[in-house]
Amino acid sequence: MNTQRILFIGAGRMAEAIFSGLLTMSKEHIESITVSNRSDEARLDYLKSTYDLQVTTDWKSAVAHANVIVLAMPPQAHEPLLKELAALTAGQLVVTVAAGIGPSYLEANLPANTPAAWIMPNTAATIGESMSLYAVGQHVTDEHEEVLEMILKGMGEAQKCTEEEVHNLTAVTGSAPAFLYYFAESLIDVTKKFNIDDETAKQLVVQMLYGSVAMLKGGTEPSDLREQVTTPGGATAEGLKVLQNHDFATIIDEAIAATNKKARGN
Template sequence: MEQRFPFKLGFLGGGVMAEAIVRGIIEKKLVDRSAVTVYDVVESRLELFQKMGVGTCKNSFELLDSDVIVLAVKPDVVPEALRSVKDGWKPEKHLLVSICAGVGIGTLESHLVSKSKVIRVMPNTPCLVGEAAVAFSCGSFATADDQRIVEKIFSSVGLAQCVPEKLLDAVTGVSGSGPAYVYMFIEALADGGVLNGLPRDVSLSLATQTVLGAAKMVASGNEHPAKLRNAVESPGGTTIHGTSTLEKHHFRNAVIQAVTAATNRAKELGGSK
């Protein structure tokens, strides 16, 4: 069992991503429920967290009792959210962990007091099932201990890797938005089965397990995905006919362009070019 952290964890914003992270760290017993506090402007979200057994507060300033504060709001409200806690912010005490897509470390630091410790994180929703793919980047005032804290928090709900900040927009395009691409593929794979006579529930179960099993094969070995694919494509067989059809319809290029589009949108949200 993971050793529990002795600090208090606050969430400034209680949307779906914050919910996924809270559920994950509670499931792994990384912190006590009593050490987690959430603030959100939507009352129904606070009620959800109350049902989970974690604390909620009536205003964001109350979160300053926490040691680590996760900023989990929409990018366009980041300035307002940070202004609401700036007057009580203590660089020697507080660590800001932002999961706001496209908002750079410099922007985050500019809305807090001098020498504030900031770590920018790009998680994804599979946090909810302990299978997140997370990348993070540390600000100039964040310490090695701060990095270890963030790595441990997000490793408890999946994979966590530290990367240079300049790569976080691309991370958004791959793993941040990536689950939606995979859901679309599972849906399409299942629909293909239905078109060819399978009952929908059977087809969806087979499609889901196929993606899960294939992902585990990639994750558990040293084989490149192309080599694993080639091993399934027997000469003149069914699979090579299927994959050649995907190639004909530019499947791989469509995925690559989707990642690029999401990456560019992340840059736009962050005000970079």
């Protein structure tokens, strides 16, 4: 792979997760990283003093030098920005991380034949543990895919999908972490009812989740792990029965469906 000259438009948490991963894991493939926002110079000063990169508040002047452009700004900022970008691009790979903005939208708003891609990390990207999804447009070559894989590798694991699949699965990989944190909050609250202080309650629940996830990562089927904990007719089985009586699986199904409905603007 040739070395890459990457321009970030947007300098927030997601941009930082991407370029910090790149600089840690793939520095030999990076010729330059330029990061831009519209006006927050303090943020740019912080990034420049922390990472090996250039900063600017004038992204337009940096487009010609870049061979990859990463859009790391809010979804609603894309339409006006793409109008300006369309006049300046010359075949660069354009990648967005914005919710709901697939490669077909980028292609429709950029010059013909522009290679376009959509990557959808989750918040664990900031610690290199994302489960990211990505989809590519019609003009993405094998070499572009290598660049995308390099970007994604810096944030954790990634799964290539169709554009439609990214729309459907972002609820699972991007939003369901909030469901899991809600489960953790609820369990911590219950733990505190037994006269346990906040810190200890949190420690009990967090390590329980961490160990359980490590068991899952080991590859054993979730249902087998559940059965290992659940003696038939025992105490855990009584607790699970409550979840089943409240149709836990249906609640999860409905939560994912509601997330997708909203994400599609319905």
